[in-house]
Amino acid sequence: MYIIGIDIGKNHHEASIVSPEGKQIGHSLRFATTHKGADSLRKMYIRQTKNDSIDSFLIAEVIRFGQFTTTSMADENILAMRQLCRYRDSVISSRTEIKLRISTIMEQIFPEYEKQFSSLWLSTSMGILEKYLTPENIENAPIDELFEIIKDKSHNKLTMKKAISIREAASDTFGIKIAQDAFSFQLKQLIDRMNFLDKQIEALDCQILEYYEKFDCYLHTIPGIGMIAAATILAEIGDINRFKSSSALVAFAGIDPTVRQSGEFSSTHNHMSKRGSPYLRHAIFLAATTCSFHNSPLNAYYKKKREQGKHHLTATGAVARKLTTVIYAVLRDGKPYEPKSFC
Template sequence: MERAEMDYDVYVGVDVGKTKHYAVALDGATGKRLFSRPFGQDEASIRELLEDASGYGKALVTVDQFGNIGRLVVAVGKDMGLDVAHITPKDFKDISTTYKEGKSDAKDAFIIADVSLSTPRLIRPVGTRDGVIAEIKVLNSRRADIVKERTRYYNRLHDLLLQASPPLEQLFEGEKLHSGLAVKMFERYGGPRGLKRAGKARVSKWAGSVKCQKNRGPAMAEEVFEALGTMTVELPATEVIEIQIKKLARRILELDQEESELDAAIEERADAVPETAILKSIPGIGRVHGATIAAEIGDISRFPDANHLASYGGIAPVKEESGTSVKKNKRRKSGNRRLKNALIQSAQMAIRFDPRCKAYYNRKRAEGLKRKQALRALARRRVDLIYALLANGTFYEPSHRAAA
């Protein structure tokens, strides 16, 4: 915020906590401490404190976290018509080293209030964009839960298919099972018994009637019955297994629908975050991934460089040393998982549509990297591009070297 905007009688700094907060209020003219006290993480306590602050005149409330545990303070403050601002974690960490004494809630709240009064350029108003980002993060969190849950169901479905019909499981090995048509078939027919009972002609007719599967449907049915024909015996518990297969397949389809609804909700909010437009100009990044990446990154200035952003996203390579051997492609387990997934998935899409990304990926495979390692390497390279574009506020042009 600019100093010219800072026309407040009282500056309230709030160090937010999970179960309680701490506030310090400073006089806008003298800098004198008006009050310093803890208060609860409930609406009544927050209102009481902010009303006390407003008793001194026009108040600015600044928090160190406006999302998650700070959401209620922000919401109550806005409901009361007060201006609410926040200081980024990076700026708070940098400025706090200039203050003496040890760390405490009271000290942190004082620093927040004092910075709001004396160094307003370090604080930023909590506006519509921040609210939308908070909404996108909530939607993304649920979306990540769905992906994790669905992966678990796919693994269990593979296991059940293997128990009922190894040839059928082999036909849909790995991600081949992730086809919507395949899941719908198992939801309808269960497994080898149900498929044989229906017969190839009926299954083929049904598969061809599935939306957008006029050609692929009958072809898949042909492959299915060819696989079933290689085994004449029925394995134990097949009837019970097929009941479970139907339930698992049905749940996967339900999760697919819920994910589509969440994607639509994220897309609706994408345009309210300006960075999404920049990210969408990069090959492989659409509205959902663009909004996700923008929301999870937040303010790009809190990262000194692309290396820090890559580390935050969990895709920076980790060195693994053993004797004289040094490996740099060990998977990093830490980092923001939602950002990591969006970076990896968008890189996977870029391989399909961008020749330079495909060439870089193929080059890494030729060097001996496994598929997932090569994909992470590409995602890490694209972080350099993402960082540069967001930091400069420019759109992607094919001439950018970091793209491949």
């Protein structure tokens, strides 16, 4: 039986033919990633090429010796949900970058502003910024107008005292007072972009949840895992039957510890391997962080690790590994999460 090994590329593929004895037949064939290119391979047309493909030859050898595993295509809904979740991750990253730029500008022109709120990104804070943009505009704004924005955005939780405090901070700011037009223009554009991305994320969440609800999945019943996180985790894992055990899933997520050993030496300060899907690893770590600080059976496990002298990140990593075993069990059994102690 002759074996064809194909090295897959973006613009072209390369194929090598190996005889049952392991001898390469002719030179490798390079063909385009088109139907016409595939037809040329099916016709077994072998032509001379300047650069033989070692990779495709090795692939054929792997097949000949039987050292391979089969890979099945993902379910269409899983694939669609995975695309949307990964795209959402990139949109979130873009929004984070914009937030950093807004924060940097505010530190330059109005460093005292953020201290007026528990977070710069509260609706009250952003409502004021959208309206006035600069400390000079805030200082010159009618106090009643400023208060109306504060009252509306805070749902009547903040009083006139806050409006007066913000305006006083604006009039006494230590920030840059020149080139205000340039800063104002940049802030306006950045805030508009952030609002646009917020709407995109909202629309993405609706689409993702539509796909997630098509599955009989109970990942969202695990404390610390919200609906979007559940969809992301399911999309990256796909068919749980691909994994023989929870350890295999932990390895796929890349949160298994690496082992450094030489002779009789074995490192006690091992790091995560970070193999597998970075999207899955990120989603699990976010959920593990939530579990570590909220009412969850894994919260006690996190505290136990901290009491043992483990660093916060090390303890969170341990929680992430435990959480992955829970994820495996919920997907394997197809049942809602049942609380249990991990201590």
